[in-house]
Amino acid sequence: MNLNLSDDQRMMRENFARFLTEESSMSRVRAAQPGGFDQRLWQGLADMGAFSMRVPEASGGLELGLLDAAVFMEEVGRTLASGPVAETLVATRLLALLGAESQAALLDDAMSGKSVVTIAFHDIADEPMQWVPGGAVATKVIARNGSKIVLVDAATAAVSDSGDRTEENLASTPIAELHLADATQSTLSGDESGLIEFAKALEEWKLLAAAALSGLSREAVQLAAAYACEREAFGQPIGTYQAISHPLADRITDIDGGKYFVWKTIHDIADAKPGDSEAAAQVSLSAWWNAKTASLAVSHSLHVFGGYGLTTEYDIHLYNLRAKDWALILGDPERLLEEAGRRLYGGEVVQLPDVGEAHIDFDLGEQAREMGAELDAFFTKTLTPELKAKAHYSFDGFDAGVHRKLAQAKLLFPDWPVEWGGRAAPPYAMSALSHVWEKHQWSHHAVGTTSMVGTMLRRFGSDEAKRDILSKIVAGEAICSLGYSEPHSGSDVFAVKTRATRDGDGWRIDGSKMFTSGANIAQYVLMLTRTNSDVAKHKGLTMFVVPLDAPGIEVQPVYTFQEERTNITYYEGVKIPDSYRLGDVDAGLKVMAAGLELEHGGGSFAGHQRAMVDAAVELCREIRYRGRPLIEDPIAQKRLAKSMAHFYLTEMISRRSLWSSVEKLPNLGYGPMAKMFSSEKFMEDASDLLDLTAPYSLSKRHGPAGELNLCYRHAQGTTIYGGTSEIHRSMIAERALGLPRSRAK
CATH class of the missing domain: 1.20.140.10 (Butyryl-CoA Dehydrogenase, subunit A, domain 3)
Known part of the structure; x- marks a missing residue:
């Protein structure tokens, strides 16, 4: 698995990033208004090879992959580059594929920045007048007209009722409503192959637009975060308030997902077979998601600036308006969601673009496949109809016999060291194994919590605890529950009241724990206790592993409407040896941090x-x-x-x-x-x-x-x-x- 860009891609991104940061600064973006086109920027991008990026080498282009172009478009979005960049990228490629000989001079002018060539999204036969991105500054427009792909002379296209190709619009971009049907046209292609290439170009544009919106969204949220660190209210930065920070956390998560969704889609198209409905749907979905995300990101980001965000002195309003412009030029983004639905469930077949080399890899590797296949075979053989009927996503689906068999096959804790019953399986293999557990819908709860406790025992436990407890865990003879939460503390673990007091050579534990799921079938519970009330509350904590069959423990069921049982557990005068302590006395925070790190380690549903x-x-x-x-x-x-x-x-x-x-x-x-x-x-x-x-x-x-x-x-x-x-x-x-x-x- 590799999400790193190639050295050439990183160099390309860095070069364009430096250029765009300087040549598409916010002052330059403002200066390009109201027309929304910066000729000097355009020429500079052409000189750097931007518009020849997707053009085949045979036609004088660089013939780079679609991922290269997407990475470039992220920088275009970040800097709000003024001009129809995405449209020109696909138009120059289309011009080279359909008119390399007949339109050689125009292609050369488009790649060198002397002319602007764009595309129309809708069939002229259906929509003779339509909004065209870059239509206000374009020399030519490539469009579909029934069964033909045509090259429209933009200068001869009648404009909308405004009578001006450069009419004002929301974000001051060079869009224009043109009557393409009445304009001078020449045919680029009159056969099916031309229609196919044009359809591919439209799909490619969706991905490039999605990448640009991703870059725009990220920069808007970064601007808001920086402002939230600087601006103070009531004596502290406004970023300390969850009403500010939490929506921004949602947005940066959405943005990260959208970026890699575009990358995944390009990767999947490269591997797709003809008629691949999922790859085709992903094009529509990634475009929809990044449009939706951009709208939310710029709205929340502007809100962080408060009233200042409404003023034209602050740059955030430029991102707010441009996000809508780029997202809506094709029409309502919700239509993309409808399109994805037809592709997934309505049998709609589309032409996917030729993406070239993707240079990224989502494959988990051969070892992961082999281990996944082994576990799959194990479950297929072991899970009888009776066991499958017992399956449940919670602890209620636990079966001791299956658990022991997994241990014997060394499939219980495969990531553990060999000397502790594991296989030292790397993370990618563990990910593959988790998919197999999900495929067979077999509960992993007992394994997950027990692995966490066992890992902490290996790291912090005494030799006696390893001998008494860890050996049973390795053999599949014991499972563990977690005793963190308490009836009145919830997620505030520092509010723990369950006490551990010295009792001779050992300890006495008194208190109660809430949500000790699995305690009714487990042999041990990982217990967070208070051992010192005279220090800061986070310093007076100590962690123990407590046998659940010890005298003084009562387990009472708590049932949830999710059809699972959890427990409230009571501890009165429970005595355990000091050897069952994990870590130093009053240093439970360190041990707990290791456990929480495992718990917060990136599991998903x-x-x-x-x-x-x-x-x-x-x-x-x-x-x-x-x-x-x-x-x-x-x-x-x-x-x-x-x-x-x-x-x-x-x-x-x-x-x-x-x-x-x-x-x-x-x-x-x-x-x-x-x-x-x-x-x-x-x-x-x-x-x-x-x-x-x-x-x-x-x-x-x-x-x-x-x-x-x-x-x-x-x-x-x-x-x-x-x-x-x-x-x-x-x-x-x-x-x-x-x-x-x-x-x-």
């Missing part, structure tokens, strides 16, 4: 999201709506497509977290992004898909209806356990955007 959408699709095929299957309804297709977009985005955010961890990149909140985004979208889509398939989805009957019913209830808790979304938003704001601690007093 992608598998649940995909299974939920698949169940919804199945149910939509069964439900009749106005005499036809619901899956044929455009509204249903659109909503299913939105949920699929969220799944794709979760995958990319999670993959980026995994990759950055392996590469040991700076921790910019990638793990919290994955958990927060996936749980929030899981909950959002679970509600929407329950609505879509109602009233059938109200049933708990076996099959897709019951699964959607359970998904809705399950999703509610995912935004809470493992750290609430609010906690993760604070972590993202601090790490990804450099905002001050939102919990500061």
Whole structure:
């Protein structure tokens, strides 16, 4: 797996970034108004080879891949470059493919910046007058006219009622409404091959526009974050307030997802087979997502500036207006969601662009595939119909026999060292294994918590604890529960009241713990206790591993509407040896931090999201709506497509977290992004898909209806356990955007 750009791509990005930072400064963007075109910038981009980037070498171009162009467009978006850059990139390529000989002079002029060539999005036969990006400054417009692809002389195209090609518009860009049907035209292609290439060009444009919107969004949020660190209110930076920091955390997560979604789409197109509905849908979905994200990002960013954001002295308003302009030139972005629905569920087939080399890799590797296949075979053989009937996403799905067999096969904790029953499996292999657990819908809860406790035992435990406890964990004979939360403290672990006091050579524990899931079947609980009340509350904590069969422990069930059992546990005079302590006395924060790092390490609910959408699709095929299957309804297709977009985005955010961890990149909140985004979208889509398939989805009957019913209830808790979304938003704001601690007093 590799999300690094190639050396050539990094050099290209750096060169364009330096050039655009200087030549498309905000003062230059303002100076280009009201026409929205900077001739000097345009010429400079041409001199750097921007407009020959996608042109084949045979026609004098650089013949770079679409990913190269997307990386360039991120910088175009960041700097609000004045001119129809994305349109010209696809127009020059199209001109070279269809008119390399007949239009050689025009192609040369377009690549060298002497002429501007753009494209029209809609068939002239259907829309003789239409809005054209760059139409106010274009020399020629490439358009479809029925069965032909034509080159329209923009100078001869009648304009709208305004009578001026440079009429004022929202963001002062060179769009124009042109009557293309009445203009002078020449034919570039009159056969099917031309129509195919034009269709490919439109798909390519969607991805380039999405990349530009991603770059624009990121810069807008960075401007807002910088301002939130500087501006003070009530004696502290406004970035300390969650009303400011949390929406920005959401937006930077959305932006990161959108960027890598574009990259994934290009990668998937490179590997796609003809008629690949998912790759085709991803083009529409990535364009829709980045348009939606840009709209939210610039709105929230301007809000951070308050009244100053409304003034023309601050640059943020330029991003606000341009985001809408670039996102809406094709029309309502919601139409892209409808388009994706038709491609996924309506059988619509489209032509995908020739993207060239992608230079990125999402493959987890051969070892990951082999281990995944081994675990898949294990579950296929082991999970009898009776066991499958017992399966549940929570601790309630635990089966001791399967657990022991996994240990014997060394598939229980594959990432552990060999001497501790593992295989030293790398993170990519562990990711592949997690997909197999999700495929078979077998509960991983007991394995996850037990692995966490076992890892902490290996790191902080005494020799006696390793002998007594860790050996049983390795053999699959013991599982563990977590004892962090308390009845009145919730996520505030520093408010812990359960006490551990010295008792001879050992300790006595008194108190209670809430949400000790699995304590009714576990052998041990990882216990956070207070051992010192005379120091700062975060310094007086100590961690223990407590045997749940010790005298003085009472486990009472707490049932959730998610059809799972958790517990409240009481401890009265529970005695344990000092050897069951993890770490030093009063140094539990250090031990706990290691555990929370594992808990916040980037897990996501992608598998649940995909299974939920698949169940919804199945149910939509069964439900009749106005005499036809619901899956044929455009509204249903659109909503299913939105949920699929969220799944794709979760995958990319999670993959980026995994990759950055392996590469040991700076921790910019990638793990919290994955958990927060996936749980929030899981909950959002679970509600929407329950609505879509109602009233059938109200049933708990076996099959897709019951699964959607359970998904809705399950999703509610995912935004809470493992750290609430609010906690993760604070972590993202601090790490990804450099905002001050939102919990500061």
